[in-house]
Amino acid sequence: MNEQKSSNMNEQQPVSGTSRRTFVAGVASAAAVLGVAGGRAFAQTTETITYNTFLDPGNQNDPRAVAQTQMIAAFEVSQPRVKVRVVVDPSGQNGVRAARSKADSPDVIRVANFQLPEFVSTGSILSIDELVARDKVDTTDWLISMDQTRINGKLWGLQQDYRIPIFVYRKSKFEEAKIVPPRTYEEVAALGPLLTKQNQMAYAVPIGASGGIGGAQALVEFMVSSIVAGNSDPFFVPNGREIGFSEQRLQLAASTVKDLFTKKAATPVSLQFAYNEMQDGLRAGTIASATFGLFRYRGLKAAVANDMAWAPAPSVALNDKQTVYGFQLCINSNSPRQAAAWEFVKFMASPAAQAIAARGGEVVARASAYKDAYFKTPEAEDQLGWKTVVQTRGRIVNYSIIQSSFNQICGEAFQRMILRDLAPAAVAMEVRTRYADALAKS
Numbered sequence: 001m002n003e004q005k006s007s008n009m010n011e012q013q014p015v016s017g018t019s020r021r022t023f024v025a026g027v028a029s030a031a032a033v034l035g036v037a038g039g040r041a042f043a044q045t046t047e048t049i050t051y052n053t054f055l056d057p058g059n060q061n062d063p064r065a066v067a068q069t070q071m072i073a074a075f076e077v078s079q080p081r082v083k084v085r086v087v088v089d090p091s092g093q094n095g096v097r098a099a100r101s102k103a104d105s106p107d108v109i110r111v112a113n114f115q116l117p118e119f120v121s122t123g124s125i126l127s128i129d130e131l132v133a134r135d136k137v138d139t140t141d142w143l144i145s146m147d148q149t150r151i152n153g154k155l156w157g158l159q160q161d162y163r164i165p166i167f168v169y170r171k172s173k174f175e176e177a178k179i180v181p182p183r184t185y186e187e188v189a190a191l192g193p194l195l196t197k198q199n200q201m202a203y204a205v206p207i208g209a210s211g212g213i214g215g216a217q218a219l220v221e222f223m224v225s226s227i228v229a230g231n232s233d234p235f236f237v238p239n240g241r242e243i244g245f246s247e248q249r250l251q252l253a254a255s256t257v258k259d260l261f262t263k264k265a266a267t268p269v270s271l272q273f274a275y276n277e278m279q280d281g282l283r284a285g286t287i288a289s290a291t292f293g294l295f296r297y298r299g300l301k302a303a304v305a306n307d308m309a310w311a312p313a314p315s316v317a318l319n320d321k322q323t324v325y326g327f328q329l330c331i332n333s334n335s336p337r338q339a340a341a342w343e344f345v346k347f348m349a350s351p352a353a354q355a356i357a358a359r360g361g362e363v364v365a366r367a368s369a370y371k372d373a374y375f376k377t378p379e380a381e382d383q384l385g386w387k388t389v390v391q392t393r394g395r396i397v398n399y400s401i402i403q404s405s406f407n408q409i410c411g412e413a414f415q416r417m418i419l420r421d422l423a424p425a426a427v428a429m430e431v432r433t434r435y436a437d438a439l440a441k442s
Contacts, residue, residue: 003319007221012206013071015138016121018400023300027097027349030163038190041351042298043262044068044407045081046081046083047081047082047083047244047337047340048080048082048084048085049082049083049084049085049106049107049108049109049335049337049340049341049344050085050086050087050105050106050107050108050360051072051084051085051086051087051107051109051110051344052087052089052094052095052098052106052108052109052110053068053086053087053088053089053110054089054090054091054092055068055088055090055110055111056087056090057069057086057088058088061121062337062360063359063361064202064360064361064362065296066225066360067356067357067358067359067360068357069367070207070356071347071348071356071357072355074084074150074351074352074353075343075344075347075348075349078347079340079343079344079347081317082340082343082344082351084344087106088189092111092112092115092243093303094106095109095110095111095119096115096118096119096122098124098332099119099124099125099332100122100124100227101124102104102122102123102124102142102334103332103334103336104332104334104335104336105247105332106332106335107192107331107335107338107340107341107344108329108330108331108332108341108345109125109178109321109329109331109332110160110327110328110329110330111125111327111328111329111330112325112326112327112328112330113149113326113327114154114221114323114325114398115330115399115403116151116157116241116330116399117151117155117236117239117398117401117403118240118341118400118401118402118403119156119330120240120401121240121401122150123331123333124332124333124334125156125157125330125331125333126330126331126332126333126338126421126427127139127154127155127156128154128155128156128157128158128331128335128342128345129154131342132155132158135301135346136366137158137336137346141270141351141366141367142159142182142363142365142366142367143162143363143367143387143390143391144159144162144324144356144365144390144391144394144395146159148395148396149301149392149396151238151239151240151398152238152239154156156328156330157328157329157330157339157345158325158328158345158346158348158349158365158414159272159326159327159328159331159332159349159365160323160326160328160329160349160362160364160365161245161323161327161346161357161362161363162325162326162365162390163293163294163295163325163326163363163395164183164294164312164313164322164323164324164386164389164393164394165221165222165223165226165291165292165293165294165313165322165323165392166288166291166292166294166297166310166386166389167181167290167292167310167311167312167313167314168282168288168289168290168291168292168297168300168308168309168310169181169288169289169290169308169309169310170282170285170288170304170307170308171307171308171309171312172307173195173200173285173288174288174289174309175291177194178401179191179194179195181289181309181311182236182314183312183318183319184314184315184316184317184318185256185259185260185313185314185315185316187314188202188203188260188265188314189259189260189262189263189265190261190263190265191203191265191288191289192263192264193263194263195265195288195289196264196267199286199408200285200286200287200288201265201266201267201270201281201286201287201288202264202266202283202288202289203260203265203266203280203287203288203289204266204270204273204281204289204290205219205223205257205260205261205266205270205271205273205290205291206219206222206270206273206274206275206277206278207270207271207272207411207414207415207418208270208272208273208277208411209217209274209408209411210274210275210276210277214351215404215407215411215412216274216407216408216411216412216414217274217404217407218273218274218275218278219407219410219411219414220406220410221290221293221323221325221408222226222292222293222313223253223256223257223338223415224253224410225323225397226254226313226315226321226322226323227249227253227256227315227316228245228249228250228252228253228325229244229245229248229249229321229395229397230249230316230320230321231321231395233245233249233402234397235397235398235399236252236397236398236400237398238398239401240398240399240400241400241401241439242439243400243432243435244398247403247432248291249427250379250427250428250431250432251424251425251427251428252316252424253255254414254417254424254428255424255428256303256316256417256427257414257417258417258424259433261418268418268419270287271415271419274386275293275296276290278290278292279292279299279300281294282304282308283300283303283304283388289312293316294310294363294382294386295361295362297303297382298382299308300363305398310382310385312389312393318382319393321393321394322392322394322395323390323394323395323396323397324390324394324395324396325364325396326365329344329345329348329349330345330346340411349365349366350366351366351368351369351371352369353426354366354369355369355372355374357369358370358372358374358375358380359374361383362381363386363387363390370387377434400435400439401442402438402439402442405435405442406435407437407440409430409431409435409438410431413427413430416430
């Protein structure tokens with residue numbers, strides 16, 4: 001096997017030009033090395049750890065779930081005395097409840113960056129700084145610095161992937177109107193007279209409450225967080241409690257959204273839109289464009305016979321930064337199986353495992369995983385483009401310990417602004433006042 005040697009025995013590197021079967025065989029031959037390097041000797045009996053994730057191994061139509069199953073199989077080959085049982089948790093609420101109740105299971109929880117402050121606040125997530133240092137995990141091999149993922153100065157998990165907003169549009173509609181993808185929200189607003197007609201909206205703004213974790217998550221994820229945080233401002237303070245962005249940035253977000261409706265790039269029907277409604281509209285052609293999630297792009301592109309394209313997301317000023325989130329693997333601090341859990345986390349975030357995850361369509365976190373042969377194939381073209389956007393325009397921000405409540409408050413305030421034609425200053429006041437009340441009750 002032509003395997004690239006790692007300078008660090010604790011982490012497996014991606015394998016170029018090898019089959020899945022060859023890869024697993026290679027992992028099997030390295031199992032003893034992994035066990036010694038991790039500094040853990042497991043009992044002769046089999047130990048089972050539980051893994052809480054939204055990816056259902058029974059869903060063979062989701063390439064991300066298929067890749068997850070392959071990664072787990074490779075881990076079990078490398079650690080034959082550790083088995084992994086998957087707990088499917090689409091909303092992430094099972095993991096939150098377990099953390100709050102100090103349950104000793106699940107052992108490993110897949111946590112979105114925007115949920116991590118809430119998990120950390122429960123005291124049930126293990127800080128991993130000492131483990132990272134002990135096992136010499138390469139802290140430089142990430143598209144975005146690991147330091148950006150710290151909460152209260154500590155690492156609580158290893159990043160698996162990144163998600164950055166992208167501008168998604170129907171190619172035929174833009175070609176017919178002889179226009180190119182907008183780069184700023186001012187250019188987005190100018191799409192109104194060109195593309196909004198009868199049953200077609202130029203650009204959908206997702207202010208609806210359905211889907212996601214908390215009402216209007218899509219609005220905050222795709223637009224608000226990037227505008228209020230800007231290029232260098234905080235979103236929330238490091239402990240995840242008080243708002244970190246300025247009054248001016250919040251008013252800027254409100255005025256930007258209102259302008260899109262005033263100039264009819266967006267129409268009031270999108271006040272009820274969230275993830276699924278946006279996807280349905282883009283697929284049907286009733287939405288010509290939107291800032292959307294790269295994690296749904298492949299399905300959309302396949303559904304409309306390649307009449308879908310993407311570009312970097314618009315911003316207030318040209319090439320402003322965009323907020324990036326993804327998923328980390330975190331260890332339950334109440335688990336009696338922390339040693340095995342750490343080996344699993346370390347493996348799943350290793351370059352070799354990340355190369356498998358990439359085949360499922362994710363923008364994986366480890367920079368060296370992009371040396372894998374997969375990234376020389378046409379299937380990886382979009383992911384390489386997203387990787388570049390993440391590296392050049394992405395930044396990870398601090399979120400709230402009650403992020404779902406913040407999302408709900410924003411959605412309702414923005415809806416009222418559009419329906420009652422309120423000033424952006426009224427939105428800013430409502431968001432700050434209601435958030436302070438919600439925080440006091442949390």
